[in-house]
Amino acid sequence: MRIWKTSAAAVAVGGMLVLGAGTAVAAPVAAQPVPAAAHVHLAAAPAPANQQDSEAKQERDKLAQEYLSNQISAAVTVGSLVGTIVGAPVGCVVGAAMGAGVGCVPGFITGGLLGGVAGAAIAGGPTFIGATMNYMNTINSPMPASAPAPASPKA
Numbered sequence: 001m002r003i004w005k006t007s008a009a010a011v012a013v014g015g016m017l018v019l020g021a022g023t024a025v026a027a028p029v030a031a032q033p034v035p036a037a038a039h040v041h042l043a044a045a046p047a048p049a050n051q052q053d054s055e056a057k058q059e060r061d062k063l064a065q066e067y068l069s070n071q072i073s074a075a076v077t078v079g080s081l082v083g084t085i086v087g088a089p090v091g092c093v094v095g096a097a098m099g100a101g102v103g104c105v106p107g108f109i110t111g112g113l114l115g116g117v118a119g120a121a122i123a124g125g126p127t128f129i130g131a132t133m134n135y136m137n138t139i140n141s142p143m144p145a146s147a148p149a150p151a152s153p154k155a
Contacts, residue, residue: 067134072124076127079123080117081116083116083117087111094111095107095108
């Protein structure tokens, strides 16, 4: 009976881990009203020369962060799926071989859970390291020089 309770708890936790992998969504941020005077001031102020470079850097950094998030989510999701697919039959065989009332079904569930967690860690860990290195290299690299505007043809 104790093994059944342990397996049921493991399945509940594993289900939450597997179903939650790659599904994190940021909550929308409420828009803050801007006073009308701020709009007039911003529209009247001349734009600094490096504002476009700053905006381009922010956009590049945002895209790099999204790429990092997508890589890690994909690796963890695929790793947990493959780990579950491999771990479940192995757990079934081990559970059936143990005999003594364990059986295939609890072993299948426990093996799938442990395989999913191991697969997520095995695939997600190295991907996290590599993707984070790529992200840090991207955000710390200088922006390429802006190309000068093409000259207008003279008539």
